[in-house]
Every structure is written in C-alpha cells, then in structure tokens.
Amino acid sequence: MKVCARLLALVMLIALPATLTAHRAFAETTLDKILKEKKIRVAIDVGNPPFGILDKDGQPDGSDVAVARQMAKDMGVELEFVQVPSTGRIPALLAGRADVTVASISVTTDRAKAVMYCHPDGALSIVIFGPKSVAIKTPADLVGKRIGITRATLEEATVPKMAPQGTNIVWFDEIGATIQALLSGQVDAVAMTSFAGKTVADGNPDKGIETKLTVTTAYYAPIVRPGDFELRQWINTWIFLNTQNGTLAALYKKYTGVDLPPLPIF
Structure with missing residues (x-):
C-alpha cells in the first residue's frame, strides 16, 4: 500500500505542471x-x-x-x-x-x-510653477514656502526627495484642487507637469505664473x-x-x- 501511495504521489507531481499549463492555456484571458x-x-x-x-x-x-x-x-x-x-x-x-x-x-x-x-x-517633465512675485531659482529657495503637490503622481515621488528640510509641502488629492490652491494663493508654488503648468499659466495671464525649477523628466x-x-x-x-x-x-x-x-x- 505504501508503494502504491508513493507511486500515486509521484504521478501527481509529474502531472501537476502539465495540468497547470493546460489550465492556463484554456483559461479566458x-x-x-x-x-x-x-x-x-x-x-x-x-x-x-x-x-x-x-x-x-x-x-x-x-x-x-x-x-x-x-x-x-x-x-x-x-x-x-x-x-x-x-x-x-x-x-x-x-x-x-x-x-x-x-x-x-x-x-x-x-x-x-x-x-x-x-x-x-x-x-513629461515635472516642474515647479509659481507667480513672478515668488522667488524660486534653486531647491534651496523652497525652504519656508508652501508647495502644492497632487498625490499619486510623479510629483509625489520626486519633489519631496529633492526639497530641502523646511519646505512646507501641501498635499491635494486631485490636480484641480492643486491648481485652485495656486490661483487662490493658498500655496506659494506647485509641482506639476510642464504641460499642465503651461495650460494654467496661459489660462490665467493676470496671475503671472511662470516656470521656476525643473525637477525631473520621465516616461x-x-x-x-x-x-x-x-x-x-x-x-x-x-x-x-x-x-x-x-x-x-x-x-x-x-x-x-x-x-x-x-x-x-x-
């Protein structure tokens, strides 16, 4: 009986890969x-x-x-x-x-x-945008400033790493809220794609929004x-x-x- 049990176990082990392969082959993708x-x-x-x-x-x-x-x-x-x-x-x-x-x-x-x-x-490129009245030319200039960032974006993954201690990062769940925070003065500057920033700047010429600092470029x-x-x-x-x-x-x-x-x- 022990020999039969061992043979059965061996057969099952040998057949298992083929069974799994067949299952994958016929499973709907x-x-x-x-x-x-x-x-x-x-x-x-x-x-x-x-x-x-x-x-x-x-x-x-x-x-x-x-x-x-x-x-x-x-x-x-x-x-x-x-x-x-x-x-x-x-x-x-x-x-x-x-x-x-x-x-x-x-x-x-x-x-x-x-x-x-x-x-x-x-x-795309991630860029810091802000009004002309806000002086930002290097990462060191972020200290003491409120920088708006949208969660679950490349901005979230990159800006905090390059921002020096003392930067006040303000988080938003949607880019629309981030943009409104910039336009209303709730934040001093924001991080977003170069394309989104240009769209905001072109659509609000009275705000004097400009590129301050390029953070990174990614695919x-x-x-x-x-x-x-x-x-x-x-x-x-x-x-x-x-x-x-x-x-x-x-x-x-x-x-x-x-x-x-x-x-x-x-």
Missing part, C-alpha cells in the same frame, strides 16, 4: 474577454491637462484619451471610459473596473510592484493588471507600430505642442 465582448474599458484621468480633460461639451479629450480611442479603433472594439482621479488610476485597474489604464502614469519601480507597465507612449506608459501578459503584448505591439508610423508622435504634438522624444522599449 482579459484580452479574450475584450475581443469576445467587443469592448475595452479604459481608465482615464480627465483632470490632468493636456493628457486628460473635458471639452466644452463635457466629453473626455486630451492626448491620453486620443491614444485610448485610437487603440480601441485599431483593436476593433467599443471603448468605455472609466473616469478616475489621479489617486484612482491604479486602484480602478486592480479592482477590475477597467481593463487598462491610459493616464500618463510615469514609470517607477514602486508602481511596477503592483501593476505591469506596457512600453512607454510619451514623456509614462499604459498599465495592465499583473498576469495580463496577452493584453500587454497586444498593447506593446500597437505602441511599436504606431510609433513607427508616426501616429503617436502626431497625437502627442497635437495636444502638447512639442515633438515626441524617442521612446524606449523595455
């Missing part, structure tokens, strides 16, 4: 589900110009939105937007509310612990849930082809006003 239902759900942040905004009719627009629309069109499926604040870009994906997030999410090792990045589809990319390798591979292929044919460069230039820099592949 996120990409399978998207193609079967002919719909892809994309999480976007419409409070982050020029990547995500609402147009005059209240409809999503911006470079991220345009990328998502082109992606869905090329996949041949209906597009459903899931609007989230910057703090909800990853939680909405992990909770299953969206299949992919396209919301200018900068590539960081911390985020890569929770999600899988696709290839980058754009780049951003769509993200998918851990294990969604098939969807990630499709998106990577799409990004590669649309980088080659100039589509991504055209969309980036349309919304940011600058040329798309060379994009890395990892």
